[in-house]
Amino acid sequence: MGTPTKIPVYILGGFLGSGKTTVLLKMLEHCKEKGKKPGIILNELGSENVEGHLFEGRKVFELLDGCICCTIQDDLKETMNMLIEEMNRSSLDVLFIEGTGVANPLEIQEVLLGDPYIDQFEIMSIITVLDASHYLEYQSYFTSSVEVRNLVKEQIICGSLLLLNKTDLIQLKQLEKVINKIKEIVGEDKEIITCTNGIVDPKILFDKRFQSFSINPLQTNINSHHHDHHSTVFAFKLEGIPALPQKTFEKWFKALPSNVLRGKGYIQIDNSSDLLSFQYASKKVKFIPVPFSNSKKTVIILIGTDLHNEDLNIHFNHLLEGVL
Numbered sequence: 001m002g003t004p005t006k007i008p009v010y011i012l013g014g015f016l017g018s019g020k021t022t023v024l025l026k027m028l029e030h031c032k033e034k035g036k037k038p039g040i041i042l043n044e045l046g047s048e049n050v051e052g053h054l055f056e057g058r059k060v061f062e063l064l065d066g067c068i069c070c071t072i073q074d075d076l077k078e079t080m081n082m083l084i085e086e087m088n089r090s091s092l093d094v095l096f097i098e099g100t101g102v103a104n105p106l107e108i109q110e111v112l113l114g115d116p117y118i119d120q121f122e123i124m125s126i127i128t129v130l131d132a133s134h135y136l137e138y139q140s141y142f143t144s145s146v147e148v149r150n151l152v153k154e155q156i157i158c159g160s161l162l163l164l165n166k167t168d169l170i171q172l173k174q175l176e177k178v179i180n181k182i183k184e185i186v187g188e189d190k191e192i193i194t195c196t197n198g199i200v201d202p203k204i205l206f207d208k209r210f211q212s213f214s215i216n217p218l219q220t221n222i223n224s225h226h227h228d229h230h231s232t233v234f235a236f237k238l239e240g241i242p243a244l245p246q247k248t249f250e251k252w253f254k255a256l257p258s259n260v261l262r263g264k265g266y267i268q269i270d271n272s273s274d275l276l277s278f279q280y281a282s283k284k285v286k287f288i289p290v291p292f293s294n295s296k297k298t299v300i301i302l303i304g305t306d307l308h309n310e311d312l313n314i315h316f317n318h319l320l321e322g323v324l
């Protein structure tokens with residue numbers, strides 16, 4: 001008998017709303033076509049996963065209310081142990097781990113390279129997804145905090161595959177500018193793959209690009225500003241949202257403070273018993289119908305920098321009182 005083969009692992013990182021889940025869904029589609037059984041670990045900043053419907057019929061391990069990189073690194077180990085137990089009953093062909101938008105994937109890597117996981121899993125690639133339409137804003141001194149700038153930079157440096165997504169939202173000239181800015185960080189040689197809606201050749205996505213013993217130049221740096229991002233990036237959960245006309249929700253999302261970077265959840269439109277899932281990113285909101293399910297309730301999760309409870313409460317009350 002040869003040595004048992006290790007389970008290949010793909011880590012997906014990238015800032016809030018960049019398109020990590022979109023890329024993950026593409027990779028899962030490919031697994032389905034190839035008859036490969038995936039394991040999925042999702043980490044959400046809020047205290048509940050509001051994207052469960054996207055993974056219907058698949059076993060998903062969730063790490064909620066935190067960010068794998070610090071508060072729940074131990075929880076990741078616990079989840080990995082559960083996954084290993086599950087694998088004894090039914091084996092896996094590949095594992096995907098999606099970090100929160102504020103996670104540094106190196107921290108996930110650290111867990112996987114430790115005992116006992118290193119003997120069973122092999123990191124194939126750390127895929128960093130970047131939002132081309134917001135890149136300049138996130139890197140600007142004027143529109144972004146130092147923590148966000150550093151975090152995005154770290155996500156770029158530790159990515160073994162860089163996907164510059166959402167290119168449909170910008171002009172070619174701006175895209176070239178973004179690519180040049182990224183090259184200033186990673187050098188000319190590192191390939192940057194541009195894409196829209198996470199559509200990338202599976203050969204590129206699944207390629208092995210990670211050597212376990214490589215030492216990352218940022219490693220020593222990380223500890224020095226580890227945790228910093230939590231001082232500015234917050235997740236808020238709003239519950240008890242009444243059923244209202246869709247137009248009212250649209251107006252409400254439009255009027256959200258500009259430091260709200262991301263939102264997701266479920267809302268209910270009046271005169272309908274079905275819930276709508278929503279995605280708020282790049283200051284745009286999209287509504288997607290989901291079949292009514294008793295296990296889901298209305299909830300709005302907002303993620304942003306320097307959000308203040310009072311400001312959001314006032315804005316939330318506007319929604320409740322219909323003052324829009």
Ligand SMILES: Nc1nc2c(ncn2[C@@H]2O[C@H](COP(=O)(O)OP(=O)(O)OP(=O)(O)O)[C@@H](O)[C@H]2O)c(=O)[nH]1
Pocket residue numbers: 014015016017018019020021022023100101165166167168169195196197198262279280281286
């Ligand atoms: N216009 C446009 N929208 C996109 C593209 N890729 C993803 N989106 C949309 O952007 C929103 C966020 O995408 P996700 O894949 O959920 O992003 P994410 O990085 O997983 O988000 P977080 O988990 O909050 O960090 C969704 O509404 C997607 O449909 C793209 O290339 N172009």
